[in-house]
Amino acid sequence: MKRTHIIALVLIAAAIAYMLVTMSKDLTTYDTIASARQKQGQYIHLIAKLDRSKQIEYNPVENPNYLAFYAVDSLGGHTKVVYHSAKPPELETSERIVLKGKMNGEVFDCKEILLKCPSKYKDDPAHQEKDLEHKMQDY
Amino acid sequence: MVYEGEHLLIGQMGHFFALLSFTASLVATFSFFKATRASNPEEHNSWKKLARISFFIETVSVIVIFALIYTIVYNHYFEYLYAYKHSKRSLPVKFLLSCIWEGQEGSFLLWNFWHCILGLIVIATAKKWEAPVMTLVSLGQVFLASFLVGIYFFDVKIGSSPFVLVRNEMPFASAPIFQDPQYLSKYWRDGNGLNVLLQNYWMTIHPPVIFLGFASTIFPFSFAFAGLWKKDFSGWIRPAMPWALFSAAMLGIGIMMGAAWAYESLTFGGYWAWDPVENASLVPWLILVGGIHVMLVNQSTGYSSKAAYWFLFLNFLLLLYSTFLTRTGVLGDTSVHSFTGEGDSLFWHLLLMMGTFAALYIIMYFKNQKHIPVLKKEEDISSREFWMFVGALVFFIAAAYITFYTSLPVLNKIFGTQKAIGEDPEYIYNRVMILIAVVLGLLTAITQYLRYKQTPRSFWMKKLIVPTVVALIISVAVSAFGGITYNKYGIGYLGAIHLALFAAVYAVIANAAYIWSGLKGRLKAAGGSVAHLGFGMVLVAILITSSKKEIISINRTGIIIPGLIDPKGKEDSGLENVTLIQGVPTPMGKYTVTYQGDSTHPGDEKLYFRVNYVRKDSASGEIKEHFNLYPDAFLVKGEGGRTSLSANPDSRHYWNKDIFTFITSMPDPSSIKDTASFKNRPVKAGDTVFYSKGFIVVNQVIEANKNTNKDLPLVDSAWLADVTVYSSDGRTYKASPALFSKDQAPLPKLDTVMSQSLVLQVNKTESGIELGVKESSAVMKYITLKAFQFPFIGMLWLGVIIMTTGFFMSAWHRARRVRG
Numbered sequence: 001m002k003r004t005h006i007i008a009l010v011l012i013a014a015a016i017a018y019m020l021v022t023m024s025k026d027l028t029t030y031d032t033i034a035s036a037r038q039k040q041g042q043y044i045h046l047i048a049k050l051d052r053s054k055q056i057e058y059n060p061v062e063n064p065n066y067l068a069f070y071a072v073d074s075l076g077g078h079t080k081v082v083y084h085s086a087k088p089p090e091l092e093t094s095e096r097i098v099l100k101g102k103m104n105g106e107v108f109d110c111k112e113i114l115l116k117c118p119s120k121y122k123d124d125p126a127h128q129e130k131d132l133e134h135k136m137q138d139y
Numbered sequence: 140m141v142y143e144g145e146h147l148l149i150g151q152m153g154h155f156f157a158l159l160s161f162t163a164s165l166v167a168t169f170s171f172f173k174a175t176r177a178s179n180p181e182e183h184n185s186w187k188k189l190a191r192i193s194f195f196i197e198t199v200s201v202i203v204i205f206a207l208i209y210t211i212v213y214n215h216y217f218e219y220l221y222a223y224k225h226s227k228r229s230l231p232v233k234f235l236l237s238c239i240w241e242g243q244e245g246s247f248l249l250w251n252f253w254h255c256i257l258g259l260i261v262i263a264t265a266k267k268w269e270a271p272v273m274t275l276v277s278l279g280q281v282f283l284a285s286f287l288v289g290i291y292f293f294d295v296k297i298g299s300s301p302f303v304l305v306r307n308e309m310p311f312a313s314a315p316i317f318q319d320p321q322y323l324s325k326y327w328r329d330g331n332g333l334n335v336l337l338q339n340y341w342m343t344i345h346p347p348v349i350f351l352g353f354a355s356t357i358f359p360f361s362f363a364f365a366g367l368w369k370k371d372f373s374g375w376i377r378p379a380m381p382w383a384l385f386s387a388a389m390l391g392i393g394i395m396m397g398a399a400w401a402y403e404s405l406t407f408g409g410y411w412a413w414d415p416v417e418n419a420s421l422v423p424w425l426i427l428v429g430g431i432h433v434m435l436v437n438q439s440t441g442y443s444s445k446a447a448y449w450f451l452f453l454n455f456l457l458l459l460y461s462t463f464l465t466r467t468g469v470l471g472d473t474s475v476h477s478f479t480g481e482g483d484s485l486f487w488h489l490l491l492m493m494g495t496f497a498a499l500y501i502i503m504y505f506k507n508q509k510h511i512p513v514l515k516k517e518e519d520i521s522s523r524e525f526w527m528f529v530g531a532l533v534f535f536i537a538a539a540y541i542t543f544y545t546s547l548p549v550l551n552k553i554f555g556t557q558k559a560i561g562e563d564p565e566y567i568y569n570r571v572m573i574l575i576a577v578v579l580g581l582l583t584a585i586t587q588y589l590r591y592k593q594t595p596r597s598f599w600m601k602k603l604i605v606p607t608v609v610a611l612i613i614s615v616a617v618s619a620f621g622g623i624t625y626n627k628y629g630i631g632y633l634g635a636i637h638l639a640l641f642a643a644v645y646a647v648i649a650n651a652a653y654i655w656s657g658l659k660g661r662l663k664a665a666g667g668s669v670a671h672l673g674f675g676m677v678l679v680a681i682l683i684t685s686s687k688k689e690i691i692s693i694n695r696t697g698i699i700i701p702g703l704i705d706p707k708g709k710e711d712s713g714l715e716n717v718t719l720i721q722g723v724p725t726p727m728g729k730y731t732v733t734y735q736g737d738s739t740h741p742g743d744e745k746l747y748f749r750v751n752y753v754r755k756d757s758a759s760g761e762i763k764e765h766f767n768l769y770p771d772a773f774l775v776k777g778e779g780g781r782t783s784l785s786a787n788p789d790s791r792h793y794w795n796k797d798i799f800t801f802i803t804s805m806p807d808p809s810s811i812k813d814t815a816s817f818k819n820r821p822v823k824a825g826d827t828v829f830y831s832k833g834f835i836v837v838n839q840v841i842e843a844n845k846n847t848n849k850d851l852p853l854v855d856s857a858w859l860a861d862v863t864v865y866s867s868d869g870r871t872y873k874a875s876p877a878l879f880s881k882d883q884a885p886l887p888k889l890d891t892v893m894s895q896s897l898v899l900q901v902n903k904t905e906s907g908i909e910l911g912v913k914e915s916s917a918v919m920k921y922i923t924l925k926a927f928q929f930p931f932i933g934m935l936w937l938g939v940i941i942m943t944t945g946f947f948m949s950a951w952h953r954a955r956r957v958r959g
Contacts, residue, residue, distance in 0.1 A: 002517050004442075004528050015536050018571075019543065026567050027547075030557040043562040060804050064923040065714035086716040086803035086923050089783040100562075111562070 033077025036103045046099040048073040058087040083110040144323040145218045153207045153302035160200035164280035167193035171274040198255035221301045227332035240346035244301035251283040253354035271365035282492040335773040335785045341400035349393030355386035360455035367503045381954035388946030390424045395939040413568045418545040419461030422538045426454040429534030436524040463489045523589040530582040537575045573635045580642025584649035606652040610645035625686040646675030670945025676938030683931045691728035692717040692926040721920040723894045745771040797929040804923035817911035833866035854879040
């Protein structure tokens, strides 16, 4: 075997070994609110929705770095979420949210929020039809 | 039914030319294929002629399609879904091109357009390589053209046409308004508009550049394929080299324009976030740069003959894969800005494209593998080729690592798992990339000083000693005095940063020196060194900007969140937003910051916030610097009349840093309702009036009228109360509400104390005046913002420009050698 081949193999083997070793630490899972409750203190991703029946608590004048709201998931899980940063502007209009953080007792301590918003035309035919009806009524 | 006011001819022409471009590219592929296979020159030439004509027809079709789409968007023909989806009347003309890029069809069209232009260059210059190379390029065209045809083939929709009418598409087709022949003039008068994030000048120019980069990757790939096909296993590299260099230049600058856009208009607070969409475009570049080095090795020494094929193959395949990741929606929840996909049809369409090219290439490779010349003798460890190959390999490993984590959603799909990247994605990437940077920096610095085949020790020792010492001095100085103390991840990582800093500085110095000492300043041949120098600068800038990025808007309320550690390794409040109340100076880092107001400009949908920064000398109180920043935001009307905010940052540029600010929150203007009312009390000078957060002292009451005061401008009489507000937190404010009267009509002049939510007014009574006090949260205007300091960000952009220049110099130099 040539020297370059040996170096190639060693480097690639090292990379794979490194990834295998670190993988368990680096990877986390998508969880439901119920399964997240079982994994107290573990960093996970929650896929949920904003609970619109409850108030969103955010008062930037008092504290711009405290946001609290409630989230529900498709399996009926329900949790309070606390996020120590500014409220993402589209939170109210979001249709799905990915919450990254840890379950801390009954409260989900969120480090990062990803919002999936219905774009105006693409995702939601029902909403679009409503929009069309409005258009007609406007005239 | 005949609909009024529609412009159907354009759409019909569009459909026609989309089909024509598809058909022409099929004919071109077949003819170039036949021309390649033809054994006698006459047959070859006649096929080639047909192929060229078809290719030319295709080029014209693509340009016509482009012109038609532009016509639709420019003239606001909202009967077309494309115009309706991506544009609206109020959009400035400069963003109309962005509307075309926003849609998937427009992006593929752009890609196709660059294919055509670059293909014409191949036809004009490639001589004997034309036919085999263009066979593959035309096959690529077949796929790209098919993305735009939008026809059904046995119930399977192929591509999506940009020329469909709104009234024929679901869910619109079922809506009753399209039963009205006059729907266009009655209901359908405006479009949805362009995503506000894309309303930025970078978004007009970034897509054409990055797609030129995308389109160019098929060319080196096709040359490699042609080399196998024509069994000219080393001859292809020379003509392919300028293409590979050009491609790397365009991809590189395209990626960094995207980064500049992110820096200027997105609010994740930086130019790079390891977002899957960014990663997907970086990976092909890494592979291509590795590939260029392997090609050079092969061209100069005959080593790495097989590796060159694999690098170019992977480059093209990963480029298609990146499109697959970003456009089919497969990234789903993992990316902030993955484009909404066309769904299943595009998913399979792109897989088919990748599969076809992969199968063709792999079959061709293994058919010819045993003929590929391989040098049996080992590379000498002191040779340039040995270390270049190692460098290429490191690029490959970097690409593989990034691809793995970016592909998690794909792996989840394949294996049915639920894995996601962990708590600190940046660190997961950075801790590996920093090691990669160390190795690449060192290799970039040293390898040029080595000779092919073998380097006498004395030779490189002598030449390298000066740059090494200089680099050591500079980087040690930076390490010692630069204040790089990023120990969020411990001392090991901090050490790696300093090591990488040395390697990067070394790369800059050694290559600058090489241009002078190794090449004796012959700039024509210096493309490689210039590119390396730029690359070194990029590394230095990335290291400094990332490790010394500072959040100035950190909230010093003393609240500590357990477990959060700041970049300096101390416990961190983690609170990065500061709320500024209009008119109230607020300390923020070294600055005192005041939100002074907002403004709009005609013809611009954005709201601009004026934020004043002042830095005073702490001892003398003398103003050291002061400036205004104008971060802005789109106020997007959302559901139920709610307004949400889409903010763009603003930066103050210094030669050595940027002060970077953006709005994270503001009161929803539609939700503010003023329900409070004035409480009026008769007052005279010396009186005190209480309110919920303190009290107001009336200093004096001034009464004036035309007869007593000749200077009174424009009004007949005036009553003014000069008051001081003492709030319970110890602050005092001056205010002077007044009442004027002119021609018997009262003209109240209210005064507000913003931070106390106070509105003051003066009323005239029989006996004197009344002071009206209203406490209303509606008067309080505030913004919440984040501010960062980015040191040496300018060096990043400069490094990219120098690197790209180096690529172009090299491409030009080599292209001339191929022709000459």
